[in-house]
Amino acid sequence: MTDPLAARRAFAPEGYATLADIGLDLPLVSPYQRSCGNPRGPVLISYNFLDAPTARAHRARLAQDGYLPEMLFNRVFDTALAEAGLTRADLYLTHAFHALPPTRSHAVPQRLVEDSFDAITRHEIGDRPVIALGRAAAACCRRFGIAHGEVPHPSARGLTADTKARAIAGALPHPTRAAA
Numbered sequence: 001m002t003d004p005l006a007a008r009r010a011f012a013p014e015g016y017a018t019l020a021d022i023g024l025d026l027p028l029v030s031p032y033q034r035s036c037g038n039p040r041g042p043v044l045i046s047y048n049f050l051d052a053p054t055a056r057a058h059r060a061r062l063a064q065d066g067y068l069p070e071m072l073f074n075r076v077f078d079t080a081l082a083e084a085g086l087t088r089a090d091l092y093l094t095h096a097f098h099a100l101p102p103t104r105s106h107a108v109p110q111r112l113v114e115d116s117f118d119a120i121t122r123h124e125i126g127d128r129p130v131i132a133l134g135r136a137a138a139a140c141c142r143r144f145g146i147a148h149g150e151v152p153h154p155s156a157r158g159l160t161a162d163t164k165a166r167a168i169a170g171a172l173p174h175p176t177r178a179a180a
Contacts, residue, residue, distance in 0.1 A: 002123040004029045008098045011119055013112050016099035017052035023059050029094055029124060034066025036093035042129045042173060044093045045121060045137040046073070047153060048108065052100040076154035076161050080168035085175050094124050096140045114143060122146060131171050 008029050012018050019025045028037060030049050049055070050062075058068055067074055081087060097108050097116045117140040130146055132138035134153025141148040151167045152159055 002119070004120050004123045007120045007123065011098050011116055013099055013115070016101060016108075016112075017055075018099055019049075019055075022052060022056045022100065024055060024062055026063065028066075029120065030098070031062045031066045032093050032095075034064070035088040036066070036091045038090055038092050040128070041091040042131060043125050044091055044131045044133055045141070045148075046093065046095050046133045047113075047136040048095050048097040048099075048101065050100060051104045051106065052102055054104065055100055071155075072161070073154040076164050077168065079161065079165035080154075080172065083165060083169035084172040086172055091172075092124070092128070094121055096121055096137045110139075114140060117144060129173070131168075133168070 005027065009018075009020065009025065019031070024031050026034070028034065032049060036044070050068075054068075055062060061068065069075070069078070081091075095116075097113045098120050099112075099116065101108055113136060121140070122144050125146060130141060130148040132141050132148045132150045134151075134156060137153075138148065138150040140146075141150075149171045151171045152164045154164055154168065156164060
């Protein structure tokens with residue numbers, strides 16, 4: 001079986017920074033797993049972690065917490081978690097693309113996203129339920145035959161934050177549903 005951490009460390013597509021390049025080569029597949037790294041929790045897959053300039057600018061906070069609470073993605077995600085009665089520690093969040101784009105809205109070629117997903121992400125899933133956060137993650141799940149639920153990406157344009165949070169919360173396992 002492929003070791004996802006070793007695979008992430010080996011994944012270095014030209015033109016993209018790695019976590020090692022910016023001083024965030026933690027013993028995790030993603031720094032985000034500082035907060036959402038439950039090895040038994042459902043797997044949520046987002047498009048990517050961050051862009052290289054943002055990760056560099058906030059390296060110390062990311063090394064400690066794994067995420068930036070003020071970002072739209074995290075504000076929507078926190079609202080969804082509260083609505084579902086869950087915490088970040090209940091889940092495992094990873095990414096379809098495991099390198100850092102040069103700019104915030106940089107479009108990563110689909111071939112590279114699929115290379116990353118194939119080399120790393122699909123090996124993190126095991127037999128856990130998967131929720132794809134957005135179209136890019138869902139496309140990779142379909143491409144590699146991964147059963148999944150699909151919800152809007154927390155940063156997606158065209159939907160309100162509340163609409164996205166409700167959709168994500170509805171896809172998450174609620175503690176009261178599991179107990180019933």
